[in-house]
Amino acid sequence: MGAVVDAAPTLASNENTNGGLSSGKKVTVVFVLGGPGSGKGTQCANIVEHFGYTHLSAGDLLRAEIKSGSQNGTMIQNMIQEGKIVPSEVTVKLLQQAMEESKNDKFLIDGFPRNEENRAAFENVTKIIPEFVLFFDCSEEEMERRLLNRNQGRVDDNIETIRKRFKVFIESSLPVIQYYSSKGKVRKIDAGKPVEEVFEAVKSVFSSAVKNAQ
Ligand code: ADP
Ligand code: C5P
Ligand code: MG
Numbered sequence: 001m002g003a004v005v006d007a008a009p010t011l012a013s014n015e016n017t018n019g020g021l022s023s024g025k026k027v028t029v030v031f032v033l034g035g036p037g038s039g040k041g042t043q044c045a046n047i048v049e050h051f052g053y054t055h056l057s058a059g060d061l062l063r064a065e066i067k068s069g070s071q072n073g074t075m076i077q078n079m080i081q082e083g084k085i086v087p088s089e090v091t092v093k094l095l096q097q098a099m100e101e102s103k104n105d106k107f108l109i110d111g112f113p114r115n116e117e118n119r120a121a122f123e124n125v126t127k128i129i130p131e132f133v134l135f136f137d138c139s140e141e142e143m144e145r146r147l148l149n150r151n152q153g154r155v156d157d158n159i160e161t162i163r164k165r166f167k168v169f170i171e172s173s174l175p176v177i178q179y180y181s182s183k184g185k186v187r188k189i190d191a192g193k194p195v196e197e198v199f200e201a202v203k204s205v206f207s208s209a210v211k212n213a214q
Contacts, residue, residue, distance in 0.1 A: 034136030
């Protein structure tokens with residue numbers, strides 16, 4: 001009898017916004033989604049300053065993995081060049097590792113989950129359910145303009161790859177946003193405005209999230 005009780009998994013953690021990592025660390029996560037060039041990274045930097053989160057960009061973690069000379073480097077590089085989504089096991093591991101290593105327990109996870117596979121893998125592995133999902137809504141015309149002016153030397157900021165990334169966003173990422181929308185988790189922001197105006201809208205989302213948590 002005792003053995004049966006001991007072996008039973010604790011499914012309760014799955015239902016909380018505060019999930020656990022394998023180390024037992026409890027964390028709070030906000031997913032930051034939106035098309036390429038919608039301003040996720042720009043706004044995350046502002047949120048970090050005002051609300052004490054740590055910013056984890058899935059794309060930045062993947063680019064760092066290429067630079068580190070990892071075994072997966074060539075595969076990741078090829079996927080990024082084609083605007084394709086890297087297998088979830090790679091990205092989830094990088095995110096988990098970054099959360100474990102951080103002293104903070106509040107994270108903005110930017111550019112993830114990018115597809116249904118990303119979403120399910122993260123949830124299954126970490127049991128973390130996001131507090132909410134910040135969605136930067138922006139026209140393709142504006143995103144294209146921003147990406148072509150970004151000037152960070154990225155291999156994927158060229159018109160050919162940008163078109164592929166837009167297609168992947170519509171086909172694979174929008175369904176994830178719809179999934180969270182059906183759960184009442186999406187906070188949609190008009191991201192086509194100037195940076196300061198977008199941040200005003202972001203601030204009101206985070207301020208009411210703080211109030212609701214009290
Ligand atoms: P993402 O992380 O969503 O791909 P970034 O934050 O890197 O987007 O922004 C893409 C480019 O657009 C950057 O060069 C950034 O400076 C610029 N940018 C970001 N937000 C705005 C905005 N609201 N208006 C105009 N340009 C912006
Ligand atoms: O978010 P960012 O624009 O930095 O992502 C750049 C690229 O990194 C994506 O186009 C994709 O190839 C890869 N990526 C991924 N899986 C994620 C996030 C980014 O494969 N969850
Ligand atoms: Mg970015």
